[in-house]
Amino acid sequence: MDRAATGRHGRYGSMAAVPTVARWWSDRTDPQRIELYTRWSFYGWLATAPLLSVGIHGSAEQPPDQPAATVFLAGSVAVALTAVLLARAGLAARLTRRTLPRGPALAAAAVALLTSAAGVLAYGEGVPGSPALVWGAGMPPAMVLTAAAAVWPTRTLTRAGFGVGGAIGVLVVALGAPPAVGAVQAVVTGAALTLLALAFRFSVRVLDVVREMERTRGVQAQLAVAEERLRFARDLHDVMGRNLSAIAVKSQLAGELVRRGRAGAAEEVAGISRIAEESLREVREVVRGYRATDLAGELAGARSVLRSAGVACTVEGEAVVGRLGEPAQVVLGWAVREAVTNVLRHSRAGRCAIALTDEGEQVVLTVTNDAAGTPGPWGSGLTGLGERLAAAGGRLTTRPAAGSFTLVAAVPA
Incomplete structure (x- = not known):
């Protein structure tokens, strides 16, 4: 191959057939871009569950129960997978104005419950109310709440978030922490889970508004x-x-x-x-x-x-x-x-x-x-x-x- 051909095709072959990311992105409409951003924001956050579980494991102040910790770490992978599937089903259901599908919701809730139980068993020994215990028990349901934010209304997410926080507060008190500590943990954890879910809920609401604006523009064009x-x-x-x-x-x-x-x-x-x-x-x-x-x-x-x-x-x-x-x-x-x-x-x-x-x-x-x-x-x-x-x-x-x-x-x- 001569030099001109090399300059035209590159050392490793032609790149003309490979669409660039910029071209791929520019070919999308504004609603499609926001939908992609929203969807992958959900998927990206939910996929961090295994990394968060590693951080929780590393923050344990006492040596954790190894079998339970192993189940917790493995369960976080299952939590990520089921939560991503639930978010995908929720976004599709919202597009067609349906409720959250029961099958993916029950599967994600069961996996989150088992993973939270493993986290309590792994990090419940030692200091009551430790961060490893609180987030070991709260991280799995937080992921499920985030996935459900695609469909659930604000009131339901708030009740669920503070419900999980209250359950963690009761758990901390049951393991020997003072009631005041348990109350603070309940409020802080509940607020954190609720705000996290509502943040994703807001992004879905923005997507709804953009879709409605696009639909309105289409109706205006038809009326014209x-x-x-x-x-x-x-x-x-x-x-x-x-x-x-x-x-x-x-x-x-x-x-x-x-x-x-x-x-x-x-x-x-x-x-x-x-x-x-x-x-x-x-x-x-x-x-x-x-x-x-x-x-x-x-x-x-x-x-x-x-x-x-x-x-x-x-x-x-x-x-x-x-x-x-x-x-x-x-x-x-x-x-x-x-x-x-x-x-x-x-x-x-x-x-x-x-x-x-x-x-x-x-x-x-x-x-x-x-x-x-x-x-x-x-x-x-x-x-x-x-x-x-x-x-x-x-x-x-x-x-x-x-x-x-x-x-x-x-x-x-």
Whole structure:
């Protein structure tokens, strides 16, 4: 191999196929990183049980009982293994919102109890309340409590921690220590075990918060997509509904004029072409998200389209348009468009009156036609219009009657 190849591949072969730790870590999301940190914090601490048992053995002030000490040291290895398995099961159960699995919990508790008993037998002789005795009895249940912190609530961990501390205090007194010493040992040991378990409990809680934030971001993204789809569907309905209705009316009128041999058919066909071109432009604007309406233009268009369809149309209050802001004009323009679409598609009206009234704090648009209305749920068009008005601080009401149908849209002035 030449020098260039050696420089490229290294003395011991290519390292390109081996992912670096930094790359492996950067490929994870923030929740995955925190989960890995939390999980291995549990595993790392629980795996130190054998090392702690060696330290406890070395701190004994009197020569320990060797058979019991051997069982204690071996039991600490079993405590580490069962506690790691319990923590793993607890973290998985928390992810699915289940309780702590009974099998791993019972196995870890039994191993911890036997190891604690071996610690008492090994280090119980000599000075009552010695550190070797206290921690020989307290270390195994401390590991189990830490593993259970993945699922158990704070109150349960506190009760268990001080329960173990109280049991150790009673044990110290039973071996000959003064009651005051036993009480201090109970409080100190219970507090130490509880704080240790709660520290790991806090790390799990942080992981829960990060997961919830990630889930919330996902929900927000889904809502944004749903809102955009709703906007597109609503705009497409509003844009195409009236224009297609107008094209249908003008097509029928042009056909009738041709059959009767009257002039004006070409004018109606030209109108159809103009409306089709306008529809194409508006659909493109809807796709781009820049669709807007002009109230004055909508009122003029409504008058023209309705008259072409044979509906007598009157418009009052056009002077109010100039005093309105753009948001009010846009939403009222949509209201005019939707009202006209409904007149053309869903009624046999002969007259339609459109009135725009400035009431000071609000502007009210009223569209009334002489077709009989029937009470019932709104369709997608009126529902979408109601949502537009509500977003602008306004409201939409309809008043169907025996000989008329009235649509009222009100927005802040």
